[in-house]
Amino acid sequence: MTSAEIESPLMSDHFINYKSKTKIKLELYANLIRFYAKNSIPDFILNLNDLAGSSIGKGHNKDDTSSYLILYTYIKNPNNPSSKRKRITYELSYSQYSTYEQNLIHVSKWHSQLDNILKKRLYSHSDKLKPFLVLVNPNAGSGKAKNIYFERVCPIFSEANLSDVLVFTQQQNFAREYVKEAKLDDFAAILVISGDGLMHEVINGLMERKDWPTAIKTPLGHIPGGSANALSCCVAYLSKEVFKGMSIESFAAQTCFNLTKSLANPLDLVAFELSDRRIVHSFLSFEWAIIADVDLESEKYRFLGGMRFALGAVKRIINLRVYRGRFSFVPADDYLDYEPKDSSIKINRQKSPIDFNDGGSEEMESKFKHLSPLDKPVPNNWLTIEEDFVLFLVTYLPLISSDFLASPQATFNDGHMHVIFIKQGITKTELLKLFANTENGDHLKHHLVEYVKVKAFRLEPIGLVSNGQVDTSNRGIMMVDGESVPTGPIQAEIMPSLGNILANLKE
Numbered sequence: 001m002t003s004a005e006i007e008s009p010l011m012s013d014h015f016i017n018y019k020s021k022t023k024i025k026l027e028l029y030a031n032l033i034r035f036y037a038k039n040s041i042p043d044f045i046l047n048l049n050d051l052a053g054s055s056i057g058k059g060h061n062k063d064d065t066s067s068y069l070i071l072y073t074y075i076k077n078p079n080n081p082s083s084k085r086k087r088i089t090y091e092l093s094y095s096q097y098s099t100y101e102q103n104l105i106h107v108s109k110w111h112s113q114l115d116n117i118l119k120k121r122l123y124s125h126s127d128k129l130k131p132f133l134v135l136v137n138p139n140a141g142s143g144k145a146k147n148i149y150f151e152r153v154c155p156i157f158s159e160a161n162l163s164d165v166l167v168f169t170q171q172q173n174f175a176r177e178y179v180k181e182a183k184l185d186d187f188a189a190i191l192v193i194s195g196d197g198l199m200h201e202v203i204n205g206l207m208e209r210k211d212w213p214t215a216i217k218t219p220l221g222h223i224p225g226g227s228a229n230a231l232s233c234c235v236a237y238l239s240k241e242v243f244k245g246m247s248i249e250s251f252a253a254q255t256c257f258n259l260t261k262s263l264a265n266p267l268d269l270v271a272f273e274l275s276d277r278r279i280v281h282s283f284l285s286f287e288w289a290i291i292a293d294v295d296l297e298s299e300k301y302r303f304l305g306g307m308r309f310a311l312g313a314v315k316r317i318i319n320l321r322v323y324r325g326r327f328s329f330v331p332a333d334d335y336l337d338y339e340p341k342d343s344s345i346k347i348n349r350q351k352s353p354i355d356f357n358d359g360g361s362e363e364m365e366s367k368f369k370h371l372s373p374l375d376k377p378v379p380n381n382w383l384t385i386e387e388d389f390v391l392f393l394v395t396y397l398p399l400i401s402s403d404f405l406a407s408p409q410a411t412f413n414d415g416h417m418h419v420i421f422i423k424q425g426i427t428k429t430e431l432l433k434l435f436a437n438t439e440n441g442d443h444l445k446h447h448l449v450e451y452v453k454v455k456a457f458r459l460e461p462i463g464l465v466s467n468g469q470v471d472t473s474n475r476g477i478m479m480v481d482g483e484s485v486p487t488g489p490i491q492a493e494i495m496p497s498l499g500n501i502l503a504n505l506k507e
């Protein structure tokens with residue numbers, strides 16, 4: 001027996017379903033509404049997790065004294081929990097009293113009771129009445145973000161009785177500067193309608209504030225509006241919601257509905273020290289070798305949306321590049337005995353006693369737990385691999401695009417970076433097959449794909465390898481969260497649970 005069955009309803013009333021013209025009894029509980037047509041057994045149970053909100057309406061006929069309760073639901077097929085959500089509205093007329101005013105007063109009680117229950121579930125830690133700050137990049141992806149805001153997001157916010165402050169970004173780094181100066185206390189959360197690049201800007205803007213330790217705790221939400229939209233895919237994947245096989249508009253609407261049901265969840269961020277000594281913060285990935293080449297080179301196919309990556313990958317595999325590099329890392333505790341699948345990969349394990357900040361400085365020690373200055377050797381307890389790499393990818397969320405489940409083990413705050421690399425030796429055919437197997441994470445089973453979980457790493461790119469020669473003038477492209485950074489020695493450390501991401505995680 002569920003707790004709702006032993007509780008008495010908060011409200012119970014008879015309505016007429018406007019569409020079917022049938023009588024219906026509704027019982028409201030803390031988590032659900034029961035719909036009874038004839039029997040004492042409910043015909044339908046609406047979980048309040050599937051309800052965006054309600055509104056009050058009046059009939060068109062001037063003699064109609066009834067008042068209407070309208071429910072906006074986004075329901076999955078009950079027989080298929082992994083189905084898309086479908087919007088269904090229930091228009092329920094109430095006419096127990098003889099005047100419209102009396103009926104309206106009673107329906108208003110339902111509306112405010114529902115609003116209170118739904119808002120209580122939102123951001124329980126913050127002020128319910130604060131608006132969202134919504135940042136929209138009108139030029140993201142194939143240029144749909146503005147329409148997504150007006151046609152998909154606004155209607156759901158209105159159904160859920162949520163308010164927002166809209167800001168269109170005007171150029172690169174606009175959002176970064178905006179959140180650096182914004183009065184964050186005025187907002188419940190920051191929502192980004194764009195690709196992953198704009199979220200990267202927002203996170204870095206927050207980290208550049210004087211009050212960054214509190215600023216970075218502002219809950220962040222992502223609504224897909226760009227081409228890859230990896231963060232929205234990860235939120236949907238970890239919330240057990242569909243994210244494939246639907247248009248960006250439907251995906252955005254579903255994501256927006258889920259945001260109205262979301263709570264703030266701790267999010268791992270990664271601090272990078274770039275070769276020019278700048279510090280940037282990242283939520284998604286670091287790419288070098290083939291993935292970075294594809295990401296940058298496929299920019300010119302942005303009009304294709306997500307398809308741009310598939311096209312770029314095929315082109316780059318045909319003209320495969322190999323880069324020599326030195327990869328040093330602090331393995332996660334469960335990877336201390338890490339051995340590569342390919343026995344020809346040699347790991348340099350320092351035997352000298354562990355010294356965390358060997359050659360480090362006080363400044364580095366105060367900022368980082370593992371990193372020493374970039375111009376000094378890595379500490380003694382790090383492991384080092386020097387190889388010719390075809391692929392080198394670090395992720396801290398599961399997906400880098402809707403069809404690339406790079407690290408199935410990753411969660412929002414598992415406290416680690418997940419490194420995948422492939423060294424020279426893989427054939428073009430094998431690589432093509434492997435790229436076709438990334439949707440379910442099956443690439444990790446391939447004997448030439450290496451995987452290691454780390455807390456910190458350093459990558460020193462050496463040069464492009466061709467015909468046994470190393471061209472040190474070409475060290476490839478490096479990308480953090482899909483944004484180019486200067487190529488050169490780079491290092492990174494995980495910052496466990498530093499940020500907060502909005503997601504409706506199911507138990």
Ligand SMILES: Nc1ncnc2c1ncn2[C@@H]1O[C@H](COP(=O)(O)OP(=O)(O)OP(=O)(O)O)[C@@H](O)[C@H]1O
Pocket residue numbers: 137138139140141142168169170171172173174194195196197198199201225226227228229230482483
């Ligand atoms: N109004 C704007 N006009 C032009 N560029 C902008 C504007 N606002 C932001 N930008 C920049 O556009 C770049 C791309 O944005 P974003 O990553 O959000 O979309 P995308 O690249 O289309 O999507 P994805 O990252 O999913 O592939 C970012 O570097 C961002 O700083």
